[in-house]
Amino acid sequence: MRYRSRLVVDLDILSSNLDKLKALAPSNEIMAMVKANAYGHGAVPIVRFACQNLGLKEFGLATLGEAIYLRDELPELDFEAYVFSDVQIALQECKEIYLNRRILPVLSNIEDLSFFLADKDFRHFPLILKFNTGMNRLGIKMDDLDHVANLLKKFGRKTIDHLMSHFACASQSMFKIKMNQKQLENFKQLKSELRARGIQVEKSSFSNSGAIEQKAGLEESHIRPGLMLYGPSSLTLPNRKGVWSGQMISRLETYIIQTFEVGPGEPIGYGATPCPRNGVVAIVALGYGDGIINRYRGAKIRHNGHVGEIYGRVNMDMAQVFFEQDAVCDLRAGDIMTIWDHDQESFLELAESIDTIPYEIFCQLTPRVPRVYRLE
Numbered sequence: 291m292r293y294r295s296r297l298v299v300d301l302d303i304l305s306s307n308l309d310k311l312k313a314l315a316p317s318n319e320i321m322a323m324v325k326a327n328a329y330g331h332g333a334v335p336i337v338r339f340a341c342q343n344l345g346l347k348e349f350g351l352a353t354l355g356e357a358i359y360l361r362d363e364l365p366e367l368d369f370e371a372y373v374f375s376d377v378q379i380a381l382q383e384c385k386e387i388y389l390n391r392r393i394l395p396v397l398s399n400i401e402d403l404s405f406f407l408a409d410k411d412f413r414h415f416p417l418i419l420k421f422n423t424g425m426n427r428l429g430i431k432m433d434d435l436d437h438v439a440n441l442l443k444k445f446g447r448k449t450i451d452h453l454m455s456h457f458a459c460a461s462q463s464m465f466k467i468k469m470n471q472k473q474l475e476n477f478k479q480l481k482s483e484l485r486a487r488g489i490q491v492e493k494s495s496f497s498n499s500g501a502i503e504q505k506a507g508l509e510e511s512h513i514r515p516g517l518m519l520y521g522p523s524s525l526t527l528p529n530r531k532g533v534w535s536g537q538m539i540s541r542l543e544t545y546i547i548q549t550f551e552v553g554p555g556e557p558i559g560y561g562a563t564p565c566p567r568n569g570v571v572a573i574v575a576l577g578y579g580d581g582i583i584n585r586y587r588g589a590k591i592r593h594n595g596h597v598g599e600i601y602g603r604v605n606m607d608m609a610q611v612f613f614e615q616d617a618v619c620d621l622r623a624g625d626i627m628t629i630w631d632h633d634q635e636s637f638l639e640l641a642e643s644i645d646t647i648p649y650e651i652f653c654q655l656t657p658r659v660p661r662v663y664r665l666e
C-alpha cells in the first residue's frame with residue numbers, strides 16, 4: 291500500500307446512475323460533461339468506460355487541453371469531444387488541432403463565429419453555437435441574432451448543427467424562479483426566430499443536472515448532465531425532494547495513522563488548538579495536499595458507529611479527527627476511515643456543513659489521491 295488514502299470509483303454505480311438518468315429523460319441524447327478531469331474522478335477511465343460499456347459517444351470539456359488529453363490517451367475510441375469555454379479557435383496552432391483531431395469548438399461569441407465561418411478549412415465542420423439567454427457569462431447575445439443570420443447567409447450555411455444555452459439558476463426551481471422561466475422563454479424564441487430566418491437547427495441542448503432533475507429543457511434533442519452522473523443532486527434545499535436517486539460513484543478513503551487520548555484544553559497540531567473536553571484524537575492521512583483544505587474543519591466523520599469531527603488546523607498531509615471518549619475502543623491505527631461513501635444524502639450534508647458545493651469538493655481533490663477503479 292503505497293498510498294494510504296484513495297478515491298475508489300465504482301464504475302457499476304456510474305452505469306446505474308446512467309440508467310436512472312435515462313428513466314428521467316428517456317428520449318434525450320446524452321452529452322456527458324467530463325470537464326475538470328471528470329469532476330475529479332479521472333476523465334480517461336470514465337470516458338473509456340462510458341464509451342465502451344455504456345454507449346455514450348459525446349463528451350463535454352472546458353478546455354482544448356482537456357480534449358487533446360482525451361484524444362491522446364484514448365486514440366482507439368470513437369467519440370465526439372466538445373470544448374465549451376477555453377476555445378481559442380482563432381490561434382493558428384489551435385485551429386489545426388480542432389481540424390486534425392476532430393475536436394468540436396462551441397462558439398460563444400461573434401468574433402469566433404466570424405473567424406470560423408470565414409475559414410475555408412472549417413467549411414464542413416459542425417457549427418455549434420451557444421447563446422446567452424440570460425446567464426450573462428459566455429454566449430452570443432440574443433440581440434445579435436440578425437448579425438448571426440447574416441453571417442450564416444454570407445458564408446452559405448443554412449444549418450446550426452447544435453444550438454445551446456446554459457442556465458444560471460438550475461439548482462433552484464425551474465418553475466418558480468423568474469430567471470429560469472425567462473431563459474426557457476428566450477431559448478424558445480431564439481429557435482423560432484432562427485427558423486423564421488430560414489436557419490435549420492439540427493440538434494439542441496439546454497439542461498444541465500439541476501434542470502434535468504426537474505425535467506426542464508427535455509424538449510431539446512440533447513441533455514448535458516455533469517454532476518448527477520457522479521452521484522449528487524445539484525438542487526439546493528428545499529427543491530431537492532429526492533427526485534434524483536443517484537448514488538455516489540466514489541468513496542474517499544483514508545487510514546488512521548495513530549490515535550491518542552486527550553484531556554480538556556490539551557493542544558493538538560499546528561496552532562495548538564485546545565481540545566474541548568476528554569476524548570480521542572485520530573490522525574488521518576489526508577490534508578490540504580490532498581485537497582482536504584481547512585474548510586473541512588468541523589466536518590463530521592463517522593467511524594464504527596461514532597461521529598467525530600475534523601478538529602484544529604488541517605495539515606498538508608494529515609488531519610486530526612476528534613471523537614468522544616467512548617470511541618476509544620473502536621478507533622485503531624490502521625483502520626480505514628471513509629470521508630464519504632456511496633450515500634448521496636450524507637455527501638450533500640458534508641458539503642453543506644462546510645459551506646461548499648459537491649462540485650468544489652470533487653474538483654479540489656489533488657493528484658496525490660490515487661483514483662482506483664472497481665467494476666464487478
Ligand SMILES: *Cc1c(COP(=O)(O)O)cnc(C)c1O
Nearest residue numbers: 323456498499500514515516517
Ligand atoms: C458543466 C456544464 C454542464 C454540466 O453541469 P452540471 O451542473 O454539472 O450538470 C452543462 N453545460 C455546460 C455548458 C457546462 O459548462
